[in-house]
Amino acid sequence: MLVRVRRFILGRRKCTLRGPTRIRARPFVTFSRSAEEYPESYSLKTQRIPAALRTALEKLFRQYPRQSLQRDGVAFNRYLANRRTLTVNGLSGEWENVGQSGGPLTYRKYEGVLYAATWLPSSYAAIRRVLHEINAREGNFQPKSLLDFGSGIGTSVWAAHDLFGDTIKEYVCIDDSEEMNGLASYLLNGGEDKTDQLVPDHYISGMRFRRLLSSTFENSYDIVIALYTLGDLADLRQKRAVIRELWKQTGKFLVLLERGNLEGSRNILLARETILKKIRSQDSSNVGFVYAPCTHDLVCPHTTLVTKLPCHFGQRAELSLVETDSDYYKSYGYKLEKFSYVVFKKGDERPENSNYSLHRVIGPEKRRSGHVVCKLCTQQGHLVQTVVPKSKGRTLYKHSRQLKWGDHLLQPRGVELKFLDLYPRSSHEEGS
Template sequence: MKINYNFLALSLFGNIRKYATKPKCSICMESQLIDHIKDHEIKPRKHPGVMKIRIAEVPVVVINAMKAVLKDKPVKAISFGGSELARYLKARHVPVEEDQIRYKGNEIQKQIEAKLGIDSSSLTDEQQEELELKYKNYVIKRLKETLYSWKPVVYNEHEALLYMVARFAPEYAVLRKIFTEIKTRDPDFNPHYMFDFGSGVGTGTWAARAVWGDVIQEHFNVDSSGDMNDLASLLLRGGNEEAEMSIKTVFYRQFLPASQTLKYDVVVSAYTLLELPSARTRLETIINLWNKTNRYLIIVEQGTNTGFKVINEARDFILQLGKGEEIHPSVTVAHVFSPCPHDLPCPRFMHDTTPCNFEVSYIPLPFEGRCDARKERFSYVVFKKGHRPASDVQWPRIVRTPLVRRKHTVCRMCVAAGKLEEVVFTASKHGKIPYWCARSSNWGDLLPMTVEGGKTEE
């Protein structure tokens, strides 16, 4: 029996009948851009929405510094331990809140009473207290079995080395990609001051230098681990404690400065919010970082469901702060610069069970054995100070790998209306140039067109 593979591929996105009956999408591309492509001034695979970067490689100077740091150390054991640490961090969940613990504890207590046939309403306060004490250990045991046991990771000298070997390369690739998008879409932006919260081994500093170079005059790095700060400083010294730092304007602290007077052009929090002990602490930290932001605030987490939920929590919080100026008069209004083309509630969080994440390719460090390119998935949000300008084109963002097939391409996108739209691009329906641009685009790119109508994913 002959199999229609194109038909089968489309079925991955849902019921095929819906494609046959769904309303057509209205696709509109600027005539000026169409003319540029027709005149071969721009190739479709290099249209202005493409965010592709080369496979990221950690600078040789950093690798040499790491080799110097790891000299006379058990590199294989450190590499293995780093892989274990990376897996642990990827599987982390947010800490359980106190009200969740109380609620679950009350549920277990009620189950005990139901099993014993006890009516708690008929018990005196003393009898109720005696019952709770009698089964306290059982309740605690059940809580430990059913609730996630969150513990802070203490980064001593050894743990810092594990983190460096396992996480420097992927985090460098992620931050470099985000910084590159900012530079591409906002070429006139020249950041002079950068603030990195949870700076770890200084990955953000190196990624920012790779994109903006000497334009950045000061890097202010904050990490609660003194050993992490020492290792980050040592890498800037080429692995030699007596040498001078290759980037002289880098400063390290273990705590967030209380003063809000100093502002930084770029503020970064990468893979840090999940290290905070509660939702309240996360939100307090986010508003603190926002108050230090002069232009861009970047928040990055793992591309897991947990990481995405934390990113969406931060996104909602900052956007709501801007709306509640009577409550927070000192807070400047914000809009989402990336990845969302809108400031509305996240449609994936509202209607889907998969995270909104993206992917970047990188070359792992030479200490990890084979150096074949790997991929890192991440969730992120970039806020920009001020209202969204009227000139913002709000192009749709491709949120999953397009299905490129014979004579059609299926793109799933987040659009300016705050919805997920699925469009089957064909040359006959949408025009050759929009079709070629769609075929040339990838996960994470912007499509240089407006999309209205069509099938909404909910």
């Protein structure tokens, strides 16, 4: 007798049906792990701005001709992408100003509108991704206060509120442009002009706006953020002064995030070097370590590369108003926002794990039959490529197949992986 075998998916289980009555359910192969040992991926699905913000933006954009926003937005986007303020002296290795930087970048209302029409969704996705990593690693982290330096139209505030909800009771937004503060308040009011109110009824409560970052304030904030801000400062000394002051006002986490080009990566490297000098000063008020993306406090390997390349990561974002008119982006339906970032944690020293070596995945992984190819920044401070085969154990192999760009690879002690340098290093580094 011929018995038909039919396979189908029932919910999340594979089932085999033999004949009319016999059903055998077989669960999917799962990768058992504890959340502490093998954290979930830090990458998120395509990020979309909150509905309340979208409604306010639609009201804002209706005040301007669509064609003008499209034309001016493309030019504004090109200007920001090509802006240069930092370079490295080839002889001394010291940071220097770029003479043609054009000075500090100032925003009026129309520039703020263009920023919303070009960069808001992608910058929202980037900061949302970084805050998600902090929340995922800290577990029950409930910040009470947030300082946003260079707040612009309030992108970081929307991202933090979407993730942490009403646990944050105080938001302090600092931007030297009064018109940008007014635009941020307009969006928080749902697209309603409430300038006649002494205390506007914002969608997010606890909002305060300032124009200057003052060193006289003794307050500290659970989260301090500077999103796409260091690149707007043209002077090297001003950048360093701002970085030190932000670290001074940090209570727990300092989040610095820039665009994922070489200019943005250099600004992040400058911030990393500046704060690590403060930490190494042995001052009790400066105890801390590099929380992300680095798994070490050593010299960044990107500073020793013969070929200068940015350290950046990627996060999918919905298309902005300007990008929706681009045939290139419409063919994908999303934008891969590349960003450079560094997160410092204050008040604690770097925890040591005797069971694992911790490495950061610095590029898209390649899954092959029986092995996974990963690009890593290792705990020893090297940029390498490694292959994780099945022969290294089922647990590690399954863990490596689930990795995404920006995640942590946990290498168990006693399990050896072969590391191959990704890029040539300078003779000084090779001899050290």
